[in-house]
Amino acid sequence: MRHETEIELMKRVLGLTKAPYVELREAIQGRHAEFLLLLEPGRTYRAVDLARRCNKTPSAISHVLKDLMEIGLVERKPGEDLRSIAIEMTPQGVEVRSAVQGCIQKVNDDLLSALSPGARADFRRALEKLVAGAESA
Template structure:
């Protein structure tokens, strides 16, 4: 069967599923659950003091889902709520144990991604990074979409974030 794009769409789709499933499996161990719990740890590590409403929007949760997530983080001893910027809001901050759990999540993520990249040589890795920069830099429309795309990123490894650069380039 002839595919006009050389199969690029199918390959990208398959690669996205592979990367997503491997990352999800990797971060489930340290967080004790996959998905939003691990993502919340990383988001709160890098952006302390956000509200549950902001976290809900970034992670794409319902209001009851966000309340349940905050409760689970508190029950694990990973989160504390402090007074927020106004009388009605509460700022979310990780405890030292929460910061350690976030670091464990990021370490597991890093290991699985390094394993996926292992077959590539240095030139191929740079090509992949360039392609990813091009695709990602145009996907950010505001700070919330930036936080969504980078919700499992280890920001210490990406000081010149190309996703954030795309946001700064917007008129």
């Protein structure tokens, strides 16, 4: 019985973290928000490098990039070697990225508010170990 309760709690927490960000849901979908978080303001990226970084196909990345360009959050520029295309966030993209980060922080703060400061620190350390293990696998 306890095991089922833990699984249900995990499903609820994971569902909350994947839910569209309420403040941004009219303008941007979760996959777009996730993609924007990979980009650093003022830096350019090649689509193939972004695909590799996301563990997605270049085709899948091109669909997300197309969506983001249509709503004005990223733009294409000539690449360094003139054969490639570089992707860069627009000023509006930087603002939306900042808003997404704020929403994520609020969700994290709300979820972790039930824990004591010590338990929060333990939880964060455990998550860091899980992420490190997943990245090395």
